[in-house]
Amino acid sequence: MNKKTFTQPLIEWYHNNKRDLVFRKHQDPYRIWISEIMAQQTQIISMLDYYERWIEKWPSIKELAQAEEQEVLKAWEGLGYYSRARNILKTAKIIDKEYNAQLPTTYLELCELPGIGDYTAGAIASIAYKQNVAAIDGNVIRVMSRLMKDHRDFLKIKNKRELKITLESLMNDYNPSDFTQALMELGAIVCKPVNPLCSECPLQAICLSKKDNSQMDYPVKKIRPQNQIDEYNVFIYKTRSSLLVSSDDSDNLMKGLLRLPMLEVGTEIPFRDFNFVYTMKHLFSHKTWILNVYDVDTLTSIFSNWYFIPLDEIKNHSWTGAHKKILKKLL
Numbered sequence: 001m002n003k004k005t006f007t008q009p010l011i012e013w014y015h016n017n018k019r020d021l022v023f024r025k026h027q028d029p030y031r032i033w034i035s036e037i038m039a040q041q042t043q044i045i046s047m048l049d050y051y052e053r054w055i056e057k058w059p060s061i062k063e064l065a066q067a068e069e070q071e072v073l074k075a076w077e078g079l080g081y082y083s084r085a086r087n088i089l090k091t092a093k094i095i096d097k098e099y100n101a102q103l104p105t106t107y108l109e110l111c112e113l114p115g116i117g118d119y120t121a122g123a124i125a126s127i128a129y130k131q132n133v134a135a136i137d138g139n140v141i142r143v144m145s146r147l148m149k150d151h152r153d154f155l156k157i158k159n160k161r162e163l164k165i166t167l168e169s170l171m172n173d174y175n176p177s178d179f180t181q182a183l184m185e186l187g188a189i190v191c192k193p194v195n196p197l198c199s200e201c202p203l204q205a206i207c208l209s210k211k212d213n214s215q216m217d218y219p220v221k222k223i224r225p226q227n228q229i230d231e232y233n234v235f236i237y238k239t240r241s242s243l244l245v246s247s248d249d250s251d252n253l254m255k256g257l258l259r260l261p262m263l264e265v266g267t268e269i270p271f272r273d274f275n276f277v278y279t280m281k282h283l284f285s286h287k288t289w290i291l292n293v294y295d296v297d298t299l300t301s302i303f304s305n306w307y308f309i310p311l312d313e314i315k316n317h318s319w320t321g322a323h324k325k326i327l328k329k330l331l
């Protein structure tokens with residue numbers, strides 16, 4: 001595979017076959033950022049209305065940075081995964097304040113912004129700023145795995161980095177914006193997850209999986225260990241001057257960090273009056289905590305590893321990440 005057999009036919013095909021999508025009409029980094037995040041939520045066809053309404057309401061980062069979180073969540077309603085919308089707003093405020101309302105121009109600076117990961121930073125850098133940076137998403141992984149009959153797990157950092165280097169060398173000397181969009185488009189409309197349209201593919205002459213009809217064997221699906229879900233009740237009990245805390249770290253997660261009193265769901269609750277406040281999810285690499293947070297009115301008994309700390313010392317302690325979030329929200 002080289003530029004003559006891969007890049008050249010890919011880009012020619014793109015110029016002749018690309019869909020007429022509204023967000024492709026602009027090279028504005030802001031619009032590309034919003035469209036890429038929305039496209040990660042849903043199919044392109046379903047996101048178009050959201051995208052157009054969003055751009056009409058907030059045509060620039062400056063305007064978006066002034067928005068209220070509730071307005072942004074409303075505009076996102078139906079797309080799901082609301083932390084993405086919150087991150088967009090957070091990032092818009094940072095860009096407004098620190099970058100004069102213009103998205104930063106380097107891949108590394110982009111990666112430092114909330115909600116902008118490796119893929120989105122690569123897409124913005126290559127499509128908007130025409131930099132030689134590959135953007136690797138599921139579509140790209142599927143095309144490249146099938147082309148090369150490659151068994152590697154491209155979600156692993158090392159393999160992804162190697163694929164990035166390959167793509168960036170194939171992109172070199174060509175328009176990075178066309179290259180990135182061509183590969184995405186090929187994955188979306190030709191090299192589809194099921195029933196790939198190989199007879200219409202500009203890369204069929206070099207595709208190894210097409211040769212032996214093994215397209216559907218790629219990308220190789222890795223069996224990942226199941227993520228364990230544990231559900232706990234977490235309690236906030238405070239007096240006028242102190243907060244009840246727990247030193248229990250017997251689960252070996254985040255040893256030595258302070259926690260709020262926490263009991264596995266099903267364990268008898270040693271309080272008399274308590275009110276449910278909200279439920280949150282906290283993700284670790286291998287497990288998920290579901291935490292039901294309760295506000296306690298009356299203390300009836302406590303466990304031996306629970307004790308009080310003065311309220312004005314809360315900030316002096318190191319807390320588990322999940323409980324720090326609860327404290328930040330409620331105290």
Ligand code: SF4
Nearest residue numbers: 146191198201204207
């Ligand atoms: S020939 Fe088929 S499997 Fe190979 S890249 Fe093209 S569409 Fe995908």
